[in-house]
Amino acid sequence: MELTSKIYVAGHRGLVGSAIVRKLKEQGYKNLLCKTSQELDLRDKNQVDQFFEQKKPEYVFLAAARVGGIVANNDYPADFIRDNLQIQTNVIDASYRNGVKKLLFLGSTCIYPKFAPQPMSEDVLLTGLLEPTNEPYAIAKIAGIKMCESYNRQYGTNYISVMPTNLYGFYDNFDLETSHVLPALMRKFHEAKLKNQPSVEVWGTGSPKREFLYSDDLADAVVYLMNTYNGTQFINIGVGKDISIKELAEKIKDVVGFQGDIVFNSEKPDGTPRKLVDVTKLAGLGWQAAFSLDDGLSKVYKWFLDNVEEAVHIAK
Numbered sequence: 001m002e003l004t005s006k007i008y009v010a011g012h013r014g015l016v017g018s019a020i021v022r023k024l025k026e027q028g029y030k031n032l033l034c035k036t037s038q039e040l041d042l043r044d045k046n047q048v049d050q051f052f053e054q055k056k057p058e059y060v061f062l063a064a065a066r067v068g069g070i071v072a073n074n075d076y077p078a079d080f081i082r083d084n085l086q087i088q089t090n091v092i093d094a095s096y097r098n099g100v101k102k103l104l105f106l107g108s109t110c111i112y113p114k115f116a117p118q119p120m121s122e123d124v125l126l127t128g129l130l131e132p133t134n135e136p137y138a139i140a141k142i143a144g145i146k147m148c149e150s151y152n153r154q155y156g157t158n159y160i161s162v163m164p165t166n167l168y169g170f171y172d173n174f175d176l177e178t179s180h181v182l183p184a185l186m187r188k189f190h191e192a193k194l195k196n197q198p199s200v201e202v203w204g205t206g207s208p209k210r211e212f213l214y215s216d217d218l219a220d221a222v223v224y225l226m227n228t229y230n231g232t233q234f235i236n237i238g239v240g241k242d243i244s245i246k247e248l249a250e251k252i253k254d255v256v257g258f259q260g261d262i263v264f265n266s267e268k269p270d271g272t273p274r275k276l277v278d279v280t281k282l283a284g285l286g287w288q289a290a291f292s293l294d295d296g297l298s299k300v301y302k303w304f305l306d307n308v309e310e311a312v313h314i315a316k
């Protein structure tokens with residue numbers, strides 16, 4: 001990308017899109033295109049076609065999607081598969097028909113089999129059954145990868161896909177029903193501290209393990225790959241280290257300064273037992289994460305405090 005290239009960041013108000021915009025601006029990119037979902041509903045093919053025909057972006061970061069935590073995925077499977085298939089199909093196809101030079105598709109590590117050997121290398125895709133709580137979302141993401149690969153093969157496009165592990169950072173979703181675990185626990189411990197509550201509920205048994213990557217690291221990786229990687233194989237993005245949900249809850253409890261107890265609710269789903277990505281390919285391409293989970297948690301809690309009204313408002 002040149003500093004003057006026309007770059008469309010789809011989903012620029014979200015956790016990932018906002019981090020990509022910050023990173024691009026920090027590196028001097030001056031010609032960014034951004035539209036909210038109210039201004040441009042990417043599920044609508046006509047709107048997407050019109051936007052691409054008028055604006056002719058040269059590079060596309062596809063970070064717009066219907067995203068949610070374990071319960072949202074489980075409760076709204078039709079919304080997750082439909083919206084994501086529509087958004088990615090419309091954007092990828094319009095990119096092809098309007099001569100986009102390069103597109104980067106954001107997938108997720110839920111594409112891998114529920115019981116994949118750990119750490120999960122890119123090669124384990126489609127070798128086993130998926131986790132049922134997010135199978136429809138995962139199938140949409142697998143379709144996105146295959147669509148990029150197929151367009152490259154048939155039409156000679158340059159579309160790359162990345163599979164990030166669980167992410168966290170500024171502008172995350174803090175809604176207690178639809179969010180991912182990290183923002184949910186941060187808000188729960190914070191509110192319990194303010195209200196002097198005796199305990200905080202953590203879903204599931206606490207034994208599942210997850211890997212957490214700070215959104216600014218993710219943004220650094222995707223801008224790096226957009227500028228340096230042109231391969232056909234999709235690439236995992238992670239830190240290569242995971243922790244249990246129980247350990248995560250204890251860490252967040254400490255960062256927030258909550259003095260009460262943690263209570264596990266095993267009526268809620270645990271989901272995949274473990275989801276650690278193999279980052280060998282990414283390391284071979286010359287990139288590694290800079291932020292530790294402790295650093296990232298402190299930054300995000302400070303951001304949450306400074307923006308707490310806004311954060312909770314976003315969640316509603």
Ligand SMILES: NC(=O)C1=CN([C@@H]2O[C@H](COP(=O)(O)OP(=O)(O)OC[C@H]3O[C@@H](n4cnc5c(N)ncnc54)[C@H](OP(=O)(O)O)[C@@H]3O)[C@@H](O)[C@H]2O)C=CC1
Binds near residue numbers: 012063168
């Ligand atoms: N969060 C995570 O832990 C992980 C996320 N990813 C992937 O990263 C990408 C971004 O996720 P994340 O930033 O967390 O999600 P967010 O929910 O924070 O942001 C999603 C963005 O998508 C936009 N969007 C949703 N629907 C539409 C639509 N119909 N038309 C236009 N825009 C739409 C929203 O726009 P608006 O704000 O204007 O409504 C929003 O800015 C996704 O592809 C996701 O799968 C991958 C791994 C982990």
Ligand SMILES: C[C@H]1O[C@H](OP(=O)(O)OP(=O)(O)OC[C@H]2O[C@@H](n3cnc4c(=O)[nH]c(N)nc43)[C@H](O)[C@@H]2O)[C@@H](O)[C@@H](O)C1=O
Binds near residue numbers: 179202
């Ligand atoms: C990124 C990824 O995100 C999702 O998969 P997930 O990793 O299972 O997501 P999660 O963050 O919601 O939960 C992780 C673990 O944490 C436990 N947990 C405890 N307490 C809370 C809690 O309060 N909220 C939530 N959400 N989870 C909690 C929860 O029970 C589970 O064991 C999919 O959307 C998937 O499609 C995807 O790509």
